[in-house]
Amino acid sequence: MENGSTLRRSLKLWQIVMIGLAYMTPMVVFDTFGIVSSVTDGHVPTSYVIALVGMLLTAASYGKLVRIFPTAGSAYTYTQKAISRRLGFLIGWASLLDYLFLPMVNALLTQIYLTALFPEVPSWLWVVLFVALVSFLNLRSVNLLANFNAIFVLIQIVMVVVFIILVVRGLQTGEGTGTVFSLQPFISENMNMGHIITGATILCFSFLGFDAVTTLAEETPNPKKTIPKAILYTALWGGVIFITASFFIQLFFPDVSRFHNPDAALPEIALYVGGKLFQTIFLCTTFVNTLASGMASHASVSRLLYVMGRDQVFPEKWFGYIHPKWKTPSVNVLIVGAISLSAIFFDLVTATSLINFGALMAFTSVNLCVISHFVIREKKHRTVKGFFNYLVMPILGALSVGILWFNIERSSLIMGIIWFSIGFVYLLYLTKAFSKAPPQFKEEDVVSELPDMQITS
Template identity: 50%
Template sequence: MKEGTSLKRSLGVWSIVALGLGYMTPTVVFDTFGIVSKQTNGVVPLAYLVALVVMIFTAFSYGKMVRVFPSAGSAYTYTRETMGASLGFLVGWASLLDYLLLPLVNALIIRLYMESLFPGTPAWIWVILYVAAVTAINVWSMNSTSGLNSILVIFEVVLLAAFIVLASVQLYQGMGTGTLFTLDPLMHEDVEAIAVLMGATIVCFSFIGFDAITMYTEEAIDANTVPRAIFLTLLIGGGIFFTCSYFAQSLFPNVGVFTLVDDTLPEIALFVGGKVFQLIFLAGAFAATIASGLASHASVSRLLFVMGRNGVLPRKAFGYVHPKFRTPAFNVIFVGGVSLLAIGPSLKLISSVINFGALIAFTFVNLSVIAYFVFKKKRYKTMRDIFSYIIMPTIGAGLTGVLWYFLHLDAFIAGFVWVVVGIIYMLYLTKFFSRKMKDFDFEEVDKPVEKEA
C-alpha cells in the first residue's frame, strides 16, 4: 500500500487495552445494576461470571483469527476470508448496527447528563458540542484519541477503587449483608438458572470493548500486540465488573431501596459515600462515557474503512485515509453525523437494538476458526488441534447461541429489518449475484498470514 494511504502503526498493548476498557465503560455496572439485580433475583456478580465465561471462549477465537488476518475488519474480515465474501458482507453489515449505534448512545447519555445539570438549555447544543469534539480528536490523531482515553480510564478506575473502599467501610458498619465475605451475591435459594442467563444476556454487552479493539490491528506496533490486548482487556474488565457488582450486591441485596431501578448509579454513590462522593462519581461516569465515545467512534470508523477499501462501500469515500493525519477522516466525520441523531431518540429505544450485531459478530468469529483451520488448513489430526480449532470455538458459538435465545424481541425485530436492508443492498451491489463481492482491484491486505496461529 502506498505511503499516506495506510493507517499509522503507533499503538502499544496498554494503549489498546485502555481503548478497550474505555469502550467497555466500567461504570455501566452501576447503571444497569438495578435492572440486572431485579432480573436475576439478586445475583448480579453471577450473571457477570456467566457472561465472562462466554466471552473467554470467544476471546480465544479472536486471538487466533487476528493473528491470521491482521486487518482492522474484525468479524467482517474473518468471515469474508473464511466463509465467503457475501456472508462476510452480511456479518459486517450486522456488526455495523452495533458499532454505529454505540457512539450515538454515548452522545445520548451525555445529553441526558447535561439536561439534568442544565435543564433550561436546549438539548441539541450539548449533542453538537460533544460530537464535534469527539469527531475532531478522532480525525486529528489516533495517538490523541488513545492518550485522552487513557487519562479518562485511569480517572474512572481510581473512582471505582474509591467505591470499593467506601463500600467495605459501609459493610463493616452493618449496611446490606453486614459482611465483606458472603456467597449471597452468587448463590441463594431464590436463584433460577433461566433468570441468571437472561441477566447474562444483559451484562455480556458490557464486554463489547474486547472485540472492538481488533479494529486497531493495523495501527498496532506489531502482530502480537492485539491478541495480548484482547485477553488483558477482557480479564481486567471482567474483574472490575465482578468485583464492583459483588460489593454493590452485598450492599443492596434487593432493589427496594432505589427510587429509579433503571439507572441506579446516582443513588448507589449517594448511599455509599454521601452527596460529595455522588457528585465526584457522576463526574467519573461522565468521563467514562466520553472515553467510550472516543473508542467506539474510532472503532466503527475502522470497520467502515475496511469495508470501503474492499469496495463493498464506496471506496473513494470510505476507503480514504487522510494523507497528513493518517486516519480514516471521512468515516470519522460520517460517524459524527450519525451520532447527531442523539438529539432525538430515547436511550431505551437505541440500546435495545445494539445487542443484535454484537452476538452475530461473536458467533461468526467462532465459526471462522472452524472454517479456516479445520476446513481450509485440515487442522484436525491431533488432540491439540481438535481442542483448539473444534471444541473451543464450538463451545464459544454454542454459548453465544444460548445468549442469542434470550435476546429481547425488539432487538430481533430491528436487527432483522437491518439485515433485510443489507441483503437488498448486496443484491444491488452484485447485480443479483452476477458479479462477485471481492476485493475488486485493491491490494490483498486482508489475506491470511501463513504462520502458526
C-alpha cells in the first residue's frame, strides 16, 4: 500500500448483516406490492418464496468463494482468481454500475420524497444535503456506519410490525379476507404458476444488495467464517421480512381493485390500513429507507474502488488510499459523493436501468466462478456432496439468474452494453491490446493479515 494503511478489521457479524439489510431496504416490499399483486393475481408471497430460493442459490456461491478469496473485491476478485484476470476486470467494471448508481438512486428518491413534503425548497438542495450526510458518515468509521444502519433497519422492522398489528385489527373487523388464518396469499384454485414466476423475476431485484457485504471482507477479523454467514443471513432474513409483510398485505388487499395507482400503491396501503396519521409516519420512514440504503451502498462501492485502485487498475494514489486515522477509503468516499451529486441532473429510470445490468453480471459470474474453481480446477465434484455443492447448486443459481436476464428491461440491456463496451476499450488500453495481463494485487498481502487459523481453506 502506498500510504501504508489498511482497512480496520473491527466489524462483527450482526453489524455486517445490518449493513446488508440496509442495502436491501426491507420496506421495499410495499413499493412493489401493487405491481406484483396484479401480475400474480394476488399471490405475492408465493413469488417471494420462489425469488428467495433463487437468490439463496447465488448467495451460497458467494459464500463458497469468499472462504477461498477473503478480500473486498467481491465478484471482481472472484472472477480474477477463478477464471481470468481480463474477465475479472470486465466483471468489476460492470459491477460498478450496480454499486455506483445505487447511491445516486437513493439521492434521487430523497429528492422526490422531500420535495413533495417541502415544495418551496429547491429540489437540488435535498440531493446536496443527502450526499453530504452520507459521505460524512462513511468517512469517519465503518463501525459508526454499521451502528447507524442498525438503528435505521430496526426502525423499518418496527414499522413493519406496527403495520402487521394494524392489519390484524382490520382483518378482525372484516377487511380483506376477514381472517388471519388463510393460505390464500400462497395458494388458491385460480393461481397460475407462469404468472407467479413472472412476479418472482420482478421481486428478485428486491434482493439486490445481499452480495454487497462481501466488500466488507477486509473489515472483519474472521472473513472466511463471518462473511459467508452474513451473506446467507442477509438474504434469508430479508426474504423472511418480505414474505411475512407481503402475506399480511395480501390478506388485507386480496386484489388491486382498491388501488387508484397499483404501480405506486405504498401511500394507499398505509392510508387504508392505518389512516392519515399512520400514512404520514409511514411515508417519513421511507426517508429512513433511502438513508440506510444510501449509506450501505456508498460504503460498498468505496471498497470496490479501493480494491481496483490497489490493483492499479485505477490510479493507486487516489483509489488505493486509506485514511491513516479513520481507516476508511476516504478519497473513494468523496469520489462516490461527487458522482452521487449528478443525481441533480439524472432521472430515476436511467439510474435504475444501469443498476440491474451490473448486478446480473456479478451474479452470473459468481455462479460460474464456483464451477470454474471447484470443479474444473480443484476437481471437488467427484463425490456426491461435492457434485451437489459445486456443480448442481451453482448451475441452478445461474439458471435462476438467467431468468432475470431474459426479463431485463431493454433500456437496462442497451445502457449496460454501452458501459461494458467502454470498459472493454479501457481494458485494451491497460493490457496494450491484450499483450499483457491486467495489473493485480497479491492476495497473500491481504491474507497474511489474518491469523493462521483463518486462512485454512
